[in-house]
Amino acid sequence: MHRQKTIISIACLLILVAAAAFLVSPYIVIRKARQAAENGDTEALAHYVDYSAVQTSVEKALVSMALQEMGIAEHTLSELDTAVLGLYVYPVAQQMASPSAVAAMLSGRAPDFGAVPEPDVLIKDKALITMRYQGLNRFAVILSDYENAPQSIAMIFRRKGLSWQMKAIVFQGI
Numbered sequence: 530m531h532r533q534k535t536i537i538s539i540a541c542l543l544i545l546v547a548a549a550a551f552l553v554s555p556y557i558v559i560r561k562a563r564q565a566a567e568n569g570d571t572e573a574l575a576h577y578v579d580y581s582a583v584q585t586s587v588e589k590a591l592v593s594m595a596l597q598e599m600g601i602a603e604h605t606l607s608e609l610d611t612a613v614l615g616l617y618v619y620p621v622a623q624q625m626a627s628p629s630a631v632a633a634m635l636s637g638r639a640p641d642f643g644a645v646p647e648p649d650v651l652i653k654d655k656a657l658i659t660m661r662y663q664g665l666n667r668f669a670v671i672l673s674d675y676e677n678a679p680q681s682i683a684m685i686f687r688r689k690g691l692s693w694q695m696k697a698i699v700f701q702g703i
Contacts, residue, residue: 554691554692554693555660555662555668555686555693556660558577558686558692558693559635559660559670559686559693561573561577562574562577562578562635562695563635563636565577565632566631566632566633566635566636567632567636569632571628574628574631574632575628576694577686577692577693577694577695578628578631578694578695579694579695579696580626580627580628580631581626582696582697583625583626583631583695583696583697583698584622584623584625584626586685586696586697586698586699587621587622587625587626587698588618588619588622590698590699590700591618591621591622592614592615592618594700595614595617595618596614624640625640625698626698627640629641631684631695634672634682634684634698635670635684637656637657637658637672638656639656656672656673656674657672657673657674657675657676658670658671658672659671659673659676663685665688666687666688667685667686667687667688668685668686668687668688668693669683669684669685669686669699670683670684670686671683671684671701672684679702680700680701680702681700681701681702682698682699682700682701683698683699683701684697684698685697685698685699
């Protein structure tokens, strides 16, 4: 009888530890990604970021924002319009999905765009960083100027096995 209670107690404890590890895992990955970013370790950072998926998400978001700003539906664009828009969007998306830009954003700073024109969607000073689950396999790191700001940038991480990887950058309210 006593042995059975001990076994049940140990099993419950193991389940609690596993659940805690499951819930804390994105925070650990974000901390490791930040450390890699601060140390300039692009190889370690690449383990936590799917750069091509991030670039694709930024391209789509920027095209959508540009079309919305111009009041144009996406299906009405000609091939020439799409190509011209791509000339403006691609360099910004490529820069935002670079290791240095991701490292800056993970640290709450705006990326350095160098020769590429800086878009108006970036946080100018050190940003407020909030983190939260957006589903069981989706976790967001949100950069904003202040708490509950109407405009923010969210770095979206998705579960990849037992770890997490950044898959997208989402512009919210911009």
